[in-house]
Amino acid sequence: MDLHTIETDFLVAGGGMAGLCAAIRAARQGLRVVLVQDRSVLGGNASSEVRMHIVGADHHGMRKGIRESGLIEELRLEDAVRNPAGQHPLWDVILYEKVVAEPNITLLLDTDVVGAEMEDSGPTGDAIPRPPRTNRMYEFAGKPGRIRAVRAVRQITQDEFLIRAAFFADCTGDGRLGYEAGADFRIGRESKAMHGESLALDVDDIHTMGSSFLFTSHRTEQPVPYTAPPWARKFTAEDLKAGRPIRSWEYGFWWIEWGGQHDIIKDHATSIRHELYRIVLGLWDYVKNSGRFPESANWALDWIGASPGKRESRRFLGPHILTQQDLQQPRNFEDEVAYGGWPIDLHPPLAMDDPASPPFESYDLKRPYAIPLRCYFSRNIENLFLAGRDISVTHVALGSTRVMATCAIGGEAVGFAAAYCMRNSITPAQLVASAHHVQELKQLMLREDATLLNTRFDLSLNKAHTAQITASSFQEPCRPENLCDGLTRDELDPDSGDLLRSHGWRSAPLAAGSPAWVRFDWRAPVEVRDIHLWFDSGFQRQLTLSADASTRATVIRGPQPETVRQYTIELDGRPVISEGDNYQRKRVHRLAAPMRCTSLRLVAAATNGVPEARLFEVRLH
Ligand SMILES: Cc1cc2nc3c(=O)[nH]c(=O)nc-3n(C[C@H](O)[C@H](O)[C@H](O)COP(=O)(O)OP(=O)(O)OC[C@H]3O[C@@H](n4cnc5c(N)ncnc54)[C@H](O)[C@@H]3O)c2cc1C
Numbered sequence: 266m267d268l269h270t271i272e273t274d275f276l277v278a279g280g281g282m283a284g285l286c287a288a289i290r291a292a293r294q295g296l297r298v299v300l301v302q303d304r305s306v307l308g309g310n311a312s313s314e315v316r317m318h319i320v321g322a323d324h325h326g327m328r329k330g331i332r333e334s335g336l337i338e339e340l341r342l343e344d345a346v347r348n349p350a351g352q353h354p355l356w357d358v359i360l361y362e363k364v365v366a367e368p369n370i371t372l373l374l375d376t377d378v379v380g381a382e383m384e385d386s387g388p389t390g391d392a393i394p395r396p397p398r399t400n401r402m403y404e405f406a407g408k409p410g411r412i413r414a415v416r417a418v419r420q421i422t423q424d425e426f427l428i429r430a431a432f433f434a435d436c437t438g439d440g441r442l443g444y445e446a447g448a449d450f451r452i453g454r455e456s457k458a459m460h461g462e463s464l465a466l467d468v469d470d471i472h473t474m475g476s477s478f479l480f481t482s483h484r485t486e487q488p489v490p491y492t493a494p495p496w497a498r499k500f501t502a503e504d505l506k507a508g509r510p511i512r513s514w515e516y517g518f519w520w521i522e523w524g525g526q527h528d529i530i531k532d533h534a535t536s537i538r539h540e541l542y543r544i545v546l547g548l549w550d551y552v553k554n555s556g557r558f559p560e561s562a563n564w565a566l567d568w569i570g571a572s573p574g575k576r577e578s579r580r581f582l583g584p585h586i587l588t589q590q591d592l593q594q595p596r597n598f599e600d601e602v603a604y605g606g607w608p609i610d611l612h613p614p615l616a617m618d619d620p621a622s623p624p625f626e627s628y629d630l631k632r633p634y635a636i637p638l639r640c641y642f643s644r645n646i647e648n649l650f651l652a653g654r655d656i657s658v659t660h661v662a663l664g665s666t667r668v669m670a671t672c673a674i675g676g677e678a679v680g681f682a683a684a685y686c687m688r689n690s691i692t693p694a695q696l697v698a699s700a701h702h703v704q705e706l707k708q709l710m711l712r713e714d715a716t717l718l719n720t721r722f723d724l725s726l727n728k729a730h731t732a733q734i735t736a737s738s739f740q741e742p743c744r745p746e747n748l749c750d751g752l753t754r755d756e757l758d759p760d761s762g763d764l765l766r767s768h769g770w771r772s773a774p775l776a777a778g779s780p781a782w783v784r785f786d787w788r789a790p791v792e793v794r795d796i797h798l799w800f801d802s803g804f805q806r807q808l809t810l811s812a813d814a815s816t817r818a819t820v821i822r823g824p825q826p827e828t829v830r831q832y833t834i835e836l837d838g839r840p841v842i843s844e845g846d847n848y849q850r851k852r853v854h855r856l857a858a859p860m861r862c863t864s865l866r867l868v869a870a871a872t873n874g875v876p877e878a879r880l881f882e883v884r885l886h
Pocket of ligand 1: 278279280281282283284301302303304307308309310311317318319320321376377378379436437438439441442476477478519573574575576652653654655667668669670672
């Protein structure tokens with residue numbers, strides 16, 4: 266092994282959706298970032314290795330208008346346009362491209378984080394004394410500490426890395442880095458008594474949700490016979506009658522789940538993988554050969570996951586542990602940095618070994634809930650952030666927070682917070698202890714397209730706010746003055762998608778040769794450098810990459826029709842920006858040098874589909 270030492274600002278362990286967003290956001294905020302990912306592709310469960318579709322607070326588009334903004338939206342829009350057929354390998358490439366495009370990120374693929382070095386040089390990893398695993402919920406409480414460096418290994422090139430950083434983020438799902446560092450964590454399910462959660466158990470236990478294999482299949486011209494190997498499981502209709510319906514088979518069955526009663530980390534590569542293979546092959550045998558699905562004759566398997574997708578293992582403990590109550594009676598956390606809205610979706614650990622029980626219990630949430638920054642860092646390791654499914658939540662709350670769009674915006678928040686801590690030479694705990702720091706962080710996030718449920722953008726930070734705003738035309742109630750109200754999406758009826766309150770401008774239908782425009786006039790010259798624009802990208806629909814036919818039917822793969830495609834920006838009548846092929850929601854145009862002007866006009870010439878120009882917000886900095 267060759268040893269390489271790297272000095273950086275921020276080390277992100279794990280390149281799933283949470284780690285990827287943490288790394289990109291921190292890099293765009295100016296940090297030097299090292300992103301260590303143990304696989305050859307990025308995206309974790311959303312990658313082509315697992316192929317789970319990303320969902321979030323809009324619950325597959327059923328809660329309209331609340332789709333996540335920020336980096337995950339940028340990625341989804343990019344994917345919809347550049348991957349029209351919705352193929353997972355192309356999604357992998359888009360994620361890879363986004364990371365390597367960031368000059369501040371050093372990406373180490375095929376590299377495992379395997380250890381931590383602590384400031385006090387105390388024991389790490391397995392050398393830390395820990396309670397034995399029993400059938401009760403496992404809780405580890407360690408010592409206070411600070412990580413100095415992580416050790417990572419890339420076996421395939423025989424390289425070892427010692428990576429020193431100021432801040433670290435554990436986005437590994439299983440919490441490998443936090444484990445090595447001695448961060449406090451739990452595995453298993455809490456009892457009712459622990460947090461007063463009505464959905465918790467009477468007696469806590471060590472069990473988790475299980476892991477899964479997805480598969481994909483396609484229709485062929487000819488019949489394709491299938492013979493299962495003798496070691497595949499055998500299924501009957503009786504085994505599937507409790508909520509495991511087979512309606513189509515192009516995208517496997519999410520309820521192929523096993524291992525929650527085992528050690529989800531230690532048994533991953535042995536019994537869990539083996540049983541998942543037995544289940545997939547047995548179910549395909551049932552589809553093809555039971556006689557119940559004659560229409561499957563011309564279908565062939567084309568891919569089976571080989572790395573079990575995990576839902577749950579370690580959950581670290583931060584200064585706040587998010588609970589069922591925080592989800593069902595949402596709180597206005599001062600340090601809110603993310604939100605969720607997926608139902609509380611709990612899977613019994615026995616999963617397919619208990620065919621009499623349904624594969625999940627789901628409890629709808631009336632409205633989205635905020636998640637505080639205190640769930641995204643360790644309570645005892647002072648420079649360790651957390652993002653993804655290993656954040657500080659109870660088993661019941663994980664039922665909702667684990668979905669990947671929620672993981673992604675949490676990761677992005679961690680990227681912001683790490684950059685903020687670095688700039689101000691403070692720890693995450695010091696950040697949340699100061700109302701001033703928390704406010705500044707949230708304003709920074711809102712400026713870059715984060716959505717916070719209870720925090721409004723400070724209008725005084727927007728130079729456009731002092732202008733008189735006029736437009737070529739508008740449709741009530743989408744008036745031009747909405748462009749500086751600090752809100753970057755419309756308020757929609759969550760069920761019907763009808764407009765409840767407009768926060769943007771809509772022109773009259775565009776006509777050939779007569780584009781629509783909005784104009785900002787100031788009495789005295791203002792200095793403009795950065796022009797931030799927010800366009801409509803169709804938050805009333807879901808947008809996700811999925812192999813599932815019913816999900817695909819609701820998604821537009823291509824530019825979203827609501828988005829302005831072609832526009833120019835003029836300062837004092839002089840064109841300074843010209844864009845011909847926009848499909849993104851958030852655009853930032855940085856002028857080569859600051860310019861003083863008394864007017865700015867945005868001229869929209871074409872959209873990607875709808876007749877009128879739509880714009881949510883214009884901010885000038
Ligand atoms: C079958 C199934 C169905 C699901 N359904 C949905 C759904 O429909 N929609 C949805 O949004 N979510 C769904 N989920 C949940 C969701 O996929 C997970 O909760 C989510 O992936 C967690 O995100 P993460 O970034 O924390 O972890 P991951 O996606 O697992 O990413 C973590 C990454 O870190 C890497 N890593 C691990 N250890 C190390 C190490 N030591 N060094 C370097 N890298 C490391 C891993 O390889 C992985 O790539 C489902 C999960 C499963 C298994």
